Amino acid sequence: MTVQPEWPLYEIFVRGKRGLNHVHVGSLHAADDEMAVRHARDVYTRRNEGVSIWAVRADLIVASSPDEKDPLFAPAGDKVYRHPTFYAIPDDVPHM
C-alpha cells in the first residue's frame, strides 16, 4: 500500500448565521470527505460564524484560467444594455 505524502486539499464554504448562501472561507487538508467537514468546523467556525458547511475536493473544481480572462470576460465589459437599470420600478414592487 502506498502512503500519500500529504492529505488532499479541500475548499471550504460556510453559510453564516445572517448569510443566505455559502461563502468560500479558505482551504484545508483532510484524509477523507467526512474528516474535511469536521476539520472545517474546527478551523473555520470557531467564532460562532457558521450554520452550514460545504467541503469540496479542490481537484474536483473546474476553474477558468487567468490566461483566458480577456476572451471570457472582456466582451461583457461594454454591453451596458444588459443591466436592467433603464426601467422605472413601480412603487408597489418590493425587494428590488
Place this chain on the structure above:
Amino acid sequence: MESRDLDLDHDSVYDGLLGGDPSQWAFGTDFEDPLAGVDTTIPAGVDGAAPAAYCLMLGDDALIYAHRLSEWTSNAPDLEDDIALANIALDLLGRARLLLARAAAADPSVVPVLPEGSPVPAEDALAFFRDEPAFRNVRYVEAVNGDFAVTIARLLLFASHRLALLQRLTSSVDPVLAAIAAKGVKEVTYHRDYAGRWFLTLARGTDESRRRLVAGLQTVWPMYAELSRCSDIEAVAAEQSFGVDPSTLSDEVDAVIEHVLATSGVERPDVPPSGTRPLGREGQHTEAMGHLLAELQVVARAHPMGKW
C-alpha cells in the same frame, strides 16, 4: 420579566473577557450565556459543602484535562488537528470555569485565601492557588499525553464516559449543574465523535497507525476503570440527587466502547485495572500531576496581586 431578574444573580462567564471594549470582537459579542435564566442562588439554610465538593471534583477533571490537551497546541500532527485539540481543550476550560465558580459560590470556604486586596476571582484562586492534594480530579486526566494515538484512545474513553455522566446530570436537582451539563452534552458529543473517527481511521490506516493505536489503548486502559469508581463525594451527591454515582454508567459506556472496538477491529485490552480506589478523588495523584500543576500555576502564583 422573571428570567431577566434571575440573570442579574450572576455574572455572565464572558463578562470578564470583554473588558468593556466590544470592538475587539470580529464577529460581535452575542455569545450565549449558559446560565441565562437559571436560578444560581444557593438556598438559605442549605449546606453547600457537598455540592461544592462535587462541582470542584468535576471542575478539576475539566481543568486538568484541558491543560493536558492544550499541550498539543503547535505540536499536533497537522494544523487541522492542532486546532481541533485546542478547541476541545477550550470547551473543557469553559466547563471548568463554570464548575469552579459554582463550587466557590456553594461553599466559599473551599477558595484559597489570597493576600488582602487581591483582584484574583474565586475560580482563578481555585485553579492556580491550590496545592496538589486539594485537587480532586481523576488520575486518568493528569497522565502525560503520549503520542497522538494514546491521546485519541484516552479522549475516546473519557468523552464516552463523560457524555453519559453529563446526560444524566441534565436532570440534576441543582439547576446550575443541570444547565452546565446541558451545555457540556453538545460539546462532549463532538469530542466523542472526533475521537471515535480518529480511532477508526488509525485502526484501519497503515500497519504503523494500527500498531500505535493498539499500544495507545493498552496504555490508557488500566486507568480507565477509575472513571467508574464511586468516591465518597459522588456517593453523597447521588444520594442527594444533584450528582451521579459513576459506577451506574459502566454498562451504558461499555456498550459504546464495544461498538467502536468492533467497528475498528480492535480487541478489548486484556490488562488489569490499576488500583482499586478512586485515589485521584481523594487527592492522591501521580508524579505527572506535580509537573502539570507547576506549569499551570507558576505565573499566577508569582503574581498573587495580578489582574489578568
